[in-house]
Amino acid sequence: MRNSVIRISVFCAMSVLLASGAISAWAASTEADYKAAYSAAETANNEAGKLRNQWTTTVSALKDAKKAAEGGDFDKAVALSKHAEALAKASIFQSTEQKDAWKAMEIK
């Protein structure tokens, strides 16, 4: 009897924990989160554009993020926006690093 009570209590506690986890995951990303993440990615990509070095993968990730948001999947939209921002920042780094590093490749 005592064991059963313990088992039921543990089960209930786990269920509550799992349910709250699911709710918090479901509630993780809102449209506002997506808009903020997308805007940050777009700003970084525009900066890469000024350096004449945008990456096709950044553009694709931004398109996919928009598509996910239009479908109401804001978790996916936020993740893709963050991915796009990381790619755009890498392209900016590449441009900055190559400003002088290209000379090492030159045939002399």
Add this chain to the structure above:
Amino acid sequence: MRATIRLAATGVTLAMLLLGAARASHAADSLNPPADAKAFQKFFTDKFPKVKLEDFVNGPYSMDEGLYKQWKEKEEFPPYEFALDAGRDLFAKPFKNGKSFADCFPNKGIGIRQNYPYFDEKRGKVITLEVAINECLESNGEKPFSYTKDDMASVTAYMAFTSRGKPFDIKIPNDPRALAAYENGKKYFYTRRGQLNFSCATCHVQSPGDHIRAEVLAPALGILNAMPIYRSEWGGMGTISRRFTSCNSQVRAVPLKPQDDEYRDLEYYLSYVSNGLPISGPGARP
């Protein structure tokens, strides 16, 4: 004490002057196109001692004996022939105002491919053959061609064909803007870009003759002499603009607009370092 300060000041000034002189000397070293061209050609002839200098214009076919045989057979019925015929017709066809391409170019446009691109000192810009063709059309009230294929590829194919065998003769006038355009083209050629972190030189200097999947990479030396080309991969003809933009896409970089300054400067640099090598276009590539 004062003497010590003066001595120290003199030392600092001398060091600064020396540093300045070293920088100026480095700048002068880096802006020496004839030396660049000489080193560029030597690099490839040293790397491929069996390939004659003029054969580099045949791209991957000059790197591989089997491919060379296939190419020779292909040249009996070359895949660019339709474009060549179309180009000949377009070139001769009068515009609505009665003029034609012949009225826009020196020597009526025949046998002049080897002089493009050139630096226009009035405008301070590099003028490629593709730009000159579209300027000719627009100044005669015609619609410009797409820069990448179709009619542009046909007309440039015909103009290259009439110039076959003539050595590239690209000039850099005594104008700092021309030198800056050349330097900008060189910088573009060696700069890594795109998610794959490749520069033009990664494939065409470090790896010519090597394979990327089934393709044999072409050497940068003479790479533009064969343009425009029929590419089996494209299933059709393509211009220099198409080649540059598709190379960018392949390394996952967003291409610039055809004939943006960077591409014009790149063409200026790449053509200059191939000075002396014969025009072989139109060409065919796998």
